[in-house]
Amino acid sequence: MLSEFPGHLAQAASEARDSLLVVVGGDGTVNEVVNGVAGAGAEIAVLPCGTGQDFGRTHGIPSRFDDAVRVALGDERRTIDLGRVELDDGTSRFFANVASAGMSGAVARRANGMTKALGGRVTFFYALTREFIRWQNTQVTVRLDEGVRREGPMHDVIVANGRYHAGGMKLAPEARQDDGLFDVVTIGDVTKLDFLTTAPKLYSGRYLAHPKVELVRSSFAAIDADVPLPIEVDGEPIGTTPARFEVVPAALRLRVPAA
Numbered sequence: 001m002l003s004e005f006p007g008h009l010a011q012a013a014s015e016a017r018d019s020l021l022v023v024v025g026g027d028g029t030v031n032e033v034v035n036g037v038a039g040a041g042a043e044i045a046v047l048p049c050g051t052g053q054d055f056g057r058t059h060g061i062p063s064r065f066d067d068a069v070r071v072a073l074g075d076e077r078r079t080i081d082l083g084r085v086e087l088d089d090g091t092s093r094f095f096a097n098v099a100s101a102g103m104s105g106a107v108a109r110r111a112n113g114m115t116k117a118l119g120g121r122v123t124f125f126y127a128l129t130r131e132f133i134r135w136q137n138t139q140v141t142v143r144l145d146e147g148v149r150r151e152g153p154m155h156d157v158i159v160a161n162g163r164y165h166a167g168g169m170k171l172a173p174e175a176r177q178d179d180g181l182f183d184v185v186t187i188g189d190v191t192k193l194d195f196l197t198t199a200p201k202l203y204s205g206r207y208l209a210h211p212k213v214e215l216v217r218s219s220f221a222a223i224d225a226d227v228p229l230p231i232e233v234d235g236e237p238i239g240t241t242p243a244r245f246e247v248v249p250a251a252l253r254l255r256v257p258a259a
Helices: 006-014 026-036 052-058 065-073 105-114 122-136 192-203
Strands: 021-026 043-048 077-087 092-095 098-102 136-144 149-154 155-159 182-187 212-218 221-223 229-232 236-240 243-255
Touching: 006 243, 021 026, 026 043, 026 052, 026 155, 026 236, 043 052, 043 065, 077 229, 077 236, 092 182, 092 229, 098 105, 105 122, 105 155, 105 229, 105 236, 122 192, 136 182, 149 182
Parallel strands: 021 043, 043 243
Antiparallel strands: 077 092, 077 243, 098 155, 098 229, 136 149, 136 221, 155 182, 182 212, 221 243, 229 236
16 A cells, blocks of 8 residues: 555554565655554564665665565564654654654754655765754753763764664664664764764764764663754654653564575
8 A cells, every 4th residue: 555644654554463564665664654563563574665774774674676575575584672752742653763862853854855866875964964054062961771861062862773874874883673772872062073074984883983972772761952952763853852762672573684
């Protein structure tokens, strides 16, 4: 079936959660289906054809259609965690790959309003560059497991369940989707010069070596800021901080390539 309106695929997936669901699309499409079946023991296969394709990239699902079909027809499965975010306005949303609060939310909003003719990588990097020029870092508080707290001027907070985001940026190179933990990346008070020297390293994961970047593993993250920050999940804007993110362990079965 084809999606006819926002939320249509979530509704349809919830009615067919006992079947194998084949998702044809990008990260936003996967997100809709996940929100219809999360926690129900459902099984999905993905045929990536969207802008970012980062969920498929995280799991090694081929971008070539015929190869992805073979994976969907195969017998190899992986049980993965999902994430869930809750906002103060009552919004609750599952995500399969990566969520964030800060400039990434603004980038997602801009990218979703642009033509995708040049592909996901160019679209997201252009949106990133445009937003960075105008972005103002703000005071952010992040609370994590075991009383860990990070506070100060920040540019972005990445809550990663998967490894890739925004058209191939390797934001969490060692994230696993079956360990019950997020890789939470805080990007501190970076400057325009930081951006110029570090942005190319986003695609290799080497940006994590920057002294203003820190990675902490945690099963939840609560984020608040002096100025409400835009939030996105799997590339879809959903609202603003404050927000609480938590891991939902072993919530979905996924068809993956053979090891």
